[in-house]
Amino acid sequence: ETGVTQSPTHLIKTRGQQVTLRCSSQSGHNTVSWYQQALGQGPQFIFQYYREEENGRGNFPPRFSGLQFPNYSSELNVNALELDDSALYLCASSTTSGGEYEQYFGPGTRLTVT
Amino acid sequence: QQQVKQSPQSLIVQKGGISIINCAYENTAFDYFPWYQQFPGKGPALLIAIRPDVSEKKEGRFTISFNKSAKQFSLHIMDSQPGDSATYFCAAPTADSNYQLIWGAGTKLIIKP
Numbered sequence: 001e002t003g004v005t006q007s008p009t010h011l012i013k014t015r016g017q018q019v020t021l022r023c024s025s026q027s028g029h030n031t032v033s034w035y036q037q038a039l040g041q042g043p044q045f046i047f048q049y050y051r052e053e054e055n056g057r058g059n060f061p062p063r064f065s066g067l068q069f070p071n072y073s074s075e076l077n078v079n080a081l082e083l084d085d086s087a088l089y090l091c092a093s094s095t096t097s098g099g100e101y102e103q104y105f106g107p108g109t110r111l112t113v114t
Numbered sequence: 115q116q117q118v119k120q121s122p123q124s125l126i127v128q129k130g131g132i133s134i135i136n137c138a139y140e141n142t143a144f145d146y147f148p149w150y151q152q153f154p155g156k157g158p159a160l161l162i163a164i165r166p167d168v169s170e171k172k173e174g175r176f177t178i179s180f181n182k183s184a185k186q187f188s189l190h191i192m193d194s195q196p197g198d199s200a201t202y203f204c205a206a207p208t209a210d211s212n213y214q215l216i217w218g219a220g221t222k223l224i225i226k227p
Contacts, residue, residue, distance in 0.1 A: 004157070042205075043203070044217070045216075056211055097213065098213060100144055102163070
């Protein structure tokens with residue numbers, strides 16, 4: 001088990017609503033990345049936060065936004081939920097920014113949009 | 115849109131056999147190619163990764179073989195065990211970002227006792 005925790009475990013929302021997912025990074029890690037994993041697919045990179053700043057973003061619209069706090073925990077916010085947002089949302093922490101460092105994943109939050 | 119092509123989609127191997135999963139990638143901004151293992155209900159976990167100053171990296175029963183000119187790399191699992199049954203993902207850097215890896219679609223591996 002990694003030291004990365006995510007909450008909630010499961011969530012059901014209605015189309016058009018807003019959702020906030022939370023992630024606590026592993027001790028000693030200052031970088032958090034968020035991924036969306038649709039059923040039967042590989043994770044897709046949403047963005048990465050390093051020292052409270054977004055420093056990399058994948059091909060996701062602006063209604064996907066995030067925050068990182070001074071203790072390096074992080075939130076993912078999704079506005080105006082769409083049915084296609086239903087997925088497993090994973091966060092991963094690492095010791096520093098960049099894609100070439102080992103990422104430690106949490107168990108994910110399963111979001112269902114109806 | 116940049117892709118990583120992973121094959122096969124699913125694989126059944128007898129206990130003790132060799133499991134082989136392949137990935138093909140496009141241009142990359144940096145050289146780092148990991149394989150992740152994911153069990154149901156869990157997040158992915160790094161299994162093994164290569165920075166291709168070498169063409170092969172071995173850790174226990176797991177080996178990455180890398181062919182830079184062909185833009186391909188593969189995972190070999192020797193002496194496959196039932197506990198290896200999981201979904202395996204390869205990932206490769208994008209061409210234009212220092213932060214982003216593109217993941218393959220995954221291979222569901224089943225090891226038959």
